[in-house]
Amino acid sequence: MSEGTIKKEEHRKFQVVKGTRDLLPPETVLWNRVEQTAHEVFATFGYGEIRLPIFEPTELFARAVGGETDIVSKEMYTFSDRTEEVGSLATRHSALGTSISLRPEATASVCRAYIEHNMQQLPQPVRLYYMGPMFRRERPQKGRYRQFYQIGAEVLGGTDAPAIDAEVIDMLITFFSKLGLSGATLYINSIGCRECRLKYVELLRAELLKVKDQLGPDSQRRIDTNPLRVLDSKLESEQAIIEKLPRIADHLCEACRENYDAVKRELDLRGVKYQENWRLVRGLDYYMRTTFEITAPGLGSQNAVCGGGRYDGLIELLGGPPTKGIGFAIGEDRLILSLLESGRSPLATRHSPLLYVAWMGEKAYATAVRAAKDLRNAGFSVELPPIEQKFGKALGQADKLGAKYALILGDNEVAEGLWTLKTLADGSQGKLTESDLLEFLRKGHAATSQNGCR
Ligand code: HAM
Numbered sequence: 088m089s090e091g092t093i094k095k096e097e098h099r100k101f102q103v104v105k106g107t108r109d110l111l112p113p114e115t116v117l118w119n120r121v122e123q124t125a126h127e128v129f130a131t132f133g134y135g136e137i138r139l140p141i142f143e144p145t146e147l148f149a150r151a152v153g154g155e156t157d158i159v160s161k162e163m164y165t166f167s168d169r170t171e172e173v174g175s176l177a178t179r180h181s182a183l184g185t186s187i188s189l190r191p192e193a194t195a196s197v198c199r200a201y202i203e204h205n206m207q208q209l210p211q212p213v214r215l216y217y218m219g220p221m222f223r224r225e226r227p228q229k230g231r232y233r234q235f236y237q238i239g240a241e242v243l244g245g246t247d248a249p250a251i252d253a254e255v256i257d258m259l260i261t262f263f264s265k266l267g268l269s270g271a272t273l274y275i276n277s278i279g280c281r282e283c284r285l286k287y288v289e290l291l292r293a294e295l296l297k298v299k300d301q302l303g304p305d306s307q308r309r310i311d312t313n314p315l316r317v318l319d320s321k322l323e324s325e326q327a328i329i330e331k332l333p334r335i336a337d338h339l340c341e342a343c344r345e346n347y348d349a350v351k352r353e354l355d356l357r358g359v360k361y362q363e364n365w366r367l368v369r370g371l372d373y374y375m376r377t378t379f380e381i382t383a384p385g386l387g388s389q390n391a392v393c394g395g396g397r398y399d400g401l402i403e404l405l406g407g408p409p410t411k412g413i414g415f416a417i418g419e420d421r422l423i424l425s426l427l428e429s430g431r432s433p434l435a436t437r438h439s440p441l442l443y444v445a446w447m448g449e450k451a452y453a454t455a456v457r458a459a460k461d462l463r464n465a466g467f468s469v470e471l472p473p474i475e476q477k478f479g480k481a482l483g484q485a486d487k488l489g490a491k492y493a494l495i496l497g498d499n500e501v502a503e504g505l506w507t508l509k510t511l512a513d514g515s516q517g518k519l520t521e522s523d524l525l526e527f528l529r530k531g532h533a534a535t536s537q538n539g540c541r
Pocket of ligand 1: 223394
């Protein structure tokens with residue numbers, strides 16, 4: 088490599104990979120608030136947090152989500168894991184490397200963990216929730232990223248009583264209303280069980296074949312691979328055709344029809360408002376019976392802020408015992424976007440300290456360091472300049488940072504044991520002992536907590 092190329096490389100500016108982004112303060116204050124609210128609300132419904140690996144064997148997602156789905160067939164970040172250099176024969180068997188994928192969703196992992204940790208031996212159902220990044224190689228746009236964040240919950244085992252479906256949805260609505268999300272709409276549907284859905288899918292396929300040449304290439308392909316997904320089409324030219332197709336609600340078996348009616352009654356009982364949407368089929372293969380989605384305003388075309396449904400049989404498909412399951416995942420990026428766009432969660436303009444320590448002189452510095460430590464221990468946010476500044480400059484800096492107070496510490500203050508506290512908004516100031524200062528801040532700022540700091 089020539090010197091010229093090295094220089095060029097050294098000056099290369101790095102940027103995030105397309106479809107990923109940095110989350111910066113002050114927006115991260117809102118992210119933390121959303122996550123904290125999820126911890127609190129989900130705990131009141133009896134859920135415990137599960138933390139899962141970011142990557143898993145590709146086969147887990149292929150089997151759970153479905154090999155023909157867009158998520159698995161087009162969007163996963165898959166790589167071959169290197170063979171262990173050292174280790175037993177057992178770890179060397181995979182000379183070609185194991186195929187690993189970054190998780191595109193977490194339901195498969197939760198089910199894997201349920202089986203792996205024998206959770207069927209715990210009191211049922213087991214209620215778990217998770218939050219963290221997921222990865223899908225989709226075309227990036229507003230509300231759609233290649234690394235995005237989900238907050239999800241799953242109920243595994245025990246009964247499939249409709250009250251379980253309704254309570255899961257009720258928890259979601261409770262969470263959204265605690266956050267002040269406005270204008271959200273809940274859509275529900277039942278896509279039947281294996282038997283009645285199979286019959287319906289055949290009927291749908293036959294009807295779709297009759298109109299095949301009026302459909303776009305994606306829908307034409309799906310007639311073969313997954314006719315239900317045609318119902319999901321957003322293509323303007325296909326809407327009128329889709330509206331005339333047979334509807335699954337008219338083809339549910341007796342048990343699925345009764346189950347769907349009971350889920351709606353249970354939602355009514357909880358005062359949960361919903362709209363039925365017969366075209367809500369979801370893009371993952373594991374669903375049966377209840378499916379649901381929530382849309383929120385301010386998101387453009389990517390307006391689904393949450394999706395979920397029932398997936399009895401998935402645990403069995405992954406090698407576990409027959410187990411009921413239902414859950415959802417919220418797109419946290421979209422939730423935050425919608426909260427911001429609605430203006431219900433205004434961001435602090437900056438992350439300002441409560442107090443700026445303007446110190447001058449060596450003795451004052453030692454006191455300043457100790458004071459900053461004590462104040463932070465008491466929970467107040469403090470900016471301590473690392474180098475000495477004239478008071479005028481320090482006060483200017485305190486103003487720029489948006490600090491509420493400046494604590495002025497010079498040789499006089501240290502000698503007297505009386506510190507000067509200046510309120511920056513009106514320039515008023517007074518002298519206080521150290522304990523008076525703590526008392527004053529405690530009284531005035533106990534309730535104005537922001538981001539855990541006062
Ligand atoms: P999903 O509908 O694929 O379901 O994703 C759930 C939510 O994640 C979506 O409604 C959306 O808000 C968000 N999301 C999905 N892809 C992206 C993306 N590329 N960028 C930003 N946000 C995105 C699942 O993942 C299922 N595991 C949900 C579930 C849990 N079903 C049962 N249990």
